[in-house]
Amino acid sequence: MPKVYTCFCTDIIHEGHLNIIREASKLGDLTVGVLTDTEMIRYNRFPTKTTEERMDMIRQLPGVADVIEQKQIMYDDVIRGLHPDYVVHGDNWGDSALQAIRANIISLLKENGGELVEIPYTHSADVQKLDRQMREKLAMPEYRRGRLHKLLDMVPIVKTLEVHSGLTGLIAEKTIVAKGEAVSQFDAMWISSLCDSTEKGKPDIELVDMTSRFRTIDDVLEVTTKPIIFDGDTGGLTEHFVYTVRSLERMGVSAVIIEDKTGLKKNSLFGTEVEQTQDTIENFCAKIAAGKQAQLSDDFMIIARIESLILGKGQQDAMERARAYVKAGADGIMIHSRSKTPDEILDFCDAFRAEDKTTPIVVVPSTYNTVTESELAAHGVNIVIYANQMLRAAFPAMERTAKSILENQRAKEADSELMSIKDIITLIDEL
Numbered sequence: 307m308p309k310v311y312t313c314f315c316t317d318i319i320h321e322g323h324l325n326i327i328r329e330a331s332k333l334g335d336l337t338v339g340v341l342t343d344t345e346m347i348r349y350n351r352f353p354t355k356t357t358e359e360r361m362d363m364i365r366q367l368p369g370v371a372d373v374i375e376q377k378q379i380m381y382d383d384v385i386r387g388l389h390p391d392y393v394v395h396g397d398n399w400g401d402s403a404l405q406a407i408r409a410n411i412i413s414l415l416k417e418n419g420g421e422l423v424e425i426p427y428t429h430s431a432d433v434q435k436l437d438r439q440m441r442e443k444l445a446m447p448e449y450r451r452g453r454l455h456k457l458l459d460m461v462p463i464v465k466t467l468e469v470h471s472g473l474t475g476l477i478a479e480k481t482i483v484a485k486g487e488a489v490s491q492f493d494a495m496w497i498s499s500l501c502d503s504t505e506k507g508k509p510d511i512e513l514v515d516m517t518s519r520f521r522t523i524d525d526v527l528e529v530t531t532k533p534i535i536f537d538g539d540t541g542g543l544t545e546h547f548v549y550t551v552r553s554l555e556r557m558g559v560s561a562v563i564i565e566d567k568t569g570l571k572k573n574s575l576f577g578t579e580v581e582q583t584q585d586t587i588e589n590f591c592a593k594i595a596a597g598k599q600a601q602l603s604d605d606f607m608i609i610a611r612i613e614s615l616i617l618g619k620g621q622q623d624a625m626e627r628a629r630a631y632v633k634a635g636a637d638g639i640m641i642h643s644r645s646k647t648p649d650e651i652l653d654f655c656d657a658f659r660a661e662d663k664t665t666p667i668v669v670v671p672s673t674y675n676t677v678t679e680s681e682l683a684a685h686g687v688n689i690v691i692y693a694n695q696m697l698r699a700a701f702p703a704m705e706r707t708a709k710s711i712l713e714n715q716r717a718k719e720a721d722s723e724l725m726s727i728k729d730i731i732t733l734i735d736e737l
């Protein structure tokens with residue numbers, strides 16, 4: 307019997323999958339590969355079932371002779387190990403990541419023998435509905451909130467992108483790239499106080515109030531499924547912070563990060579160029595403890611941000627605070643720096659990890675942006691936040707266009723840099 311292989315990365319079985327299995331099993335003995343959870347996260351969406359549950363689900367289907375785990379999105383191990391006569395796949399090679407996978411399969415089959423069989427994708431109302439239901443389930447507060455915790459156990463480093471609107475949320479949700487053997491996408495989103503304020507033309511001084519910040523969160527929640535980390539500034543008065551915690555939990559936000567400053571907050575990237583006051587360890591610990599006390603769900607995280615390096619107070623002070631904040635109940639530590647090099651951040655991470663192996667470390671490499679994710683992970687960092695790049699990318703592009711229209715007294719010259727009208731009117735999927 308010829309050997310046939312297909313790979314599934316789905317939580318649900320619909321008529322399109324059944325059609326692939328039916329057609330594939332006509333060609334010979336069918337082995338179905340099930341993509342592991344960690345690869346699902348990189349390539350598709352967060353799985354609502356574990357790898358084992360998904361393997362069991364496929365084992366039940368008629369026409370399936372064997373089920374194996376596919377550990378990488380690229381087919382190298384599978385094709386070299388199994389030597390299938392046929393690899394079967396739907397013909398929906400829509401995005402660049404899928405095209406890279408198709409090229410990988412074709413080149414491996416050329417080398418090892420075998421044929422790629424492409425089955426027409428099933429475009430039916432039922433398939434679309436099931437797909438939409440799955441997305442909506444992932445977007446529900448109870449599902450979304452706990453996902454940051456789960457990610458921390460599943461990926462080497464949680465890649466987090468700044469978002470400040472529904473549109474930037476969609477970019478964080480959908481952007482996917484294929485590079486060599488790997489396919490990659492963002493794991494989580496950061497609602498930055500700097501970008502949320504700047505987008506509104508306001509300074510980053512806790513002037514944009516919580517009602518308005520929550521409105522931004524809601525815009526993002528409406529169109530995405532990935533977990534959200536909220537920049538809670540100083541957390542405000544402890545008596546107010548406890549209400550903020552409850553509201554964020556209810557919305558399905560996964561974590562709030564509060565910084566140990568007091569009085570009029572200024573953006574950290576000003577450093578000591580402006581007057582900024584660090585809170586006392588005692589006060590800030592009381593705020594963390596009150597937040598943890600107010601929290602109702604098990605999975606919401608309160609992350610304490612240490613400003614000692616920003617304010618030139620050194621590693622000793624940062625370490626002393628880290629110890630105290632964890633003791634007060636912080637679920638993670640964010641250490642910030644405005645240095646051009648990552649040295650002081652990596653030194654802190656090494657010192658902290660020598661004492662504390664488990665509390666998650668969060669970093670924001672805006673100024674020390676040469677550091678790579680793997681370097682950070684090697685020093686024990688768990689979450690990396692790209693905190694303002696989306697907004698900084700948009701501003702110069704919009705300003706260039708505005709200048710071009712003024713200079714040329716028409717819009718034609720700007721056109722080559724713009725998204726086409728057809729693309730913009732079809733960018734947003736309708737229900």
Ligand code: SPV
Nearest residue numbers: 498499500537574575693
């Ligand atoms: C933000 O993005 O608002 C932050 C990070 O708090 S920073 O701007 O570097 O202070």
Ligand code: MG
Nearest residue numbers: 498499500537
């Ligand atoms: Mg901020």
